[in-house]
Amino acid sequence: MSVPHGRHQDLELAIDDFDEELIDPELRFSFQRNSKVCGVDLTDKVVDIIFHVFDANCDGHNLYESAKRLRLPELPAFALEHLPNQNSLIYGDLYGISKEASTIYRATLRYEGFSEIMTTLTKIGFFDDANHPLLEDTNRPTHKGFLDELLNNISTTNIDFDIEASGGYDDELIARLLKLGHCKDMEIAVKTVKTIKFLGLYEETQIPTGCSSPFDVICQRMEQRMAYGHNEQDMVLLHHEVEVEYPDGQPTEKHQATLLEFGKVENGRSTTAMALTVGIPATIGALLLLQNKVQTNGVIRPLQSEIYIPGAT
Structure with missing residues (x-):
């Protein structure tokens, strides 16, 4: 064609x-x-x-x-x-x-x-993979202290905060994100702050010694709080x-x-959908090799007809 x-x-x-x-x-x-x-x-x-x-x-x-x-x-x-x-x-x-x-x-x-939430976390600086001076000290900062540092300890004293517009979610963090221009509107700011608090990024807990960059910090919290559960x-x-x-x-x-x-x-x-969708094609590939239906040698992608035609049948 x-x-x-x-x-x-x-x-x-x-x-x-x-x-x-x-x-x-x-x-x-x-x-x-x-x-x-x-x-x-x-x-x-x-x-x-x-x-x-x-x-x-x-x-x-x-x-x-x-x-x-x-x-x-x-x-x-x-x-x-x-x-x-x-x-x-x-x-x-x-x-x-x-x-x-x-x-x-x-x-x-x-x-x-x-993506709106992840964009805000990026603007805050959490996806910067460069070593941060505050994380080089043996006296480890808290997650709250580190977030305050990323937000430049900005004051919200003179900010008019609309509690009704935030759905009653009265929080200084929302005002700080809006003042810095990290969020385009109140709704995104509220959702981002909920995520920050869910991840424990505003808790008075000490950042582990293995974290040397903002990226390390957020990855450590995501892996801890968002790991796939049984x-x-x-x-x-x-x-x-x-x-x-x-x-x-x-x-x-x-x-x-x-x-x-x-x-x-x-x-x-339990069998995850990820295991099924990744494992079944790998199993089909192994079966084709055992049946000598693949003649090409080396590491190959499943884009040749000798793989995808018998694999589909």
């Missing part, structure tokens, strides 16, 4: 159902792996590529501000957002569609509102869109495929 113009999008989500006592109800996310490997690290440059049109680069520290709203017609109950997932350029060549596809975009999905149920959502434009003026086609998988509990034993 000749397709001179087309667009391809890969959107993926790995999130968890939650008990509000165990997981931050604002972020609605928990970690099954180290937080630095789970999409929190902003040190990499992210690239959203439009082939043959322009190259749009999104610096890692501005990643969360680039999030866009997303709704899937087949899943109307999900209020989602998407943000660029690393470099989309490589997939044109890997999929063999770089000449035909005018746009290739790969994104990560989160529940709507996630009584949680995770969910994996993958969504693909391929838009096809024909050269002879035929109507544009839009093909979509969505995978929604939940963790399962059978006979008292």
Whole structure:
């Protein structure tokens, strides 16, 4: 099929159902792996590529501000957002569609509102991975003291605080975030402060000696407070869109495929959706090798027909 113009999008989500006592109800996310490997690290440059049109680069520290709203017609109950997932350029060549596809975009999905909170935490300075002078002292600061330092100990004495607009959530932290311009409105400030308090970032508890940067501090608290619990149920959502434009003026086609998988509990034993969606393809690959159906040697991606054709059957 000749397709001179087309667009391809890969959107993926790995999130968890939650008990509000165990997981931050604002972020609605928990970690099954180290937080630095789970999409929190902003040190990499992210690239959203439009082939043959322009190259749009999104610096890692501005990643969360680039999030866009997303709704899937087949899943109307999900209020989602998407943000660029690393470099989309490589997939044109890997999929063999770089000449035909005018746009290739790969994104990560989160529940709507996630990125607004993470943007505020970034502006506060929690994603700075440089060593902080306050954390070099053997006399360890408290989480509250460290947050005060990041907020420059700003005074809110002369700030008019609208308790009604904050939903009755009267808190000096909200006023400080608004005064510094870290939040665009009261609603985001309230949600961010709830997250800060859920993570214990405003508690009079001592920061562990292993933390030398603001990034270390927030990762340590996230891993402690947002670790995947034994009584949680995770969910994996993958969504693909391929838009096809024909050269002879035929109507544009839009093909979509969505995978929604939940963790399962059978006979008292739980299996996460992450384990199923990662483990089953790995098992299929091992079976193909044992059956001598893969002749290519070395470390290979499952993009060759000798893998994905028998793997699909």
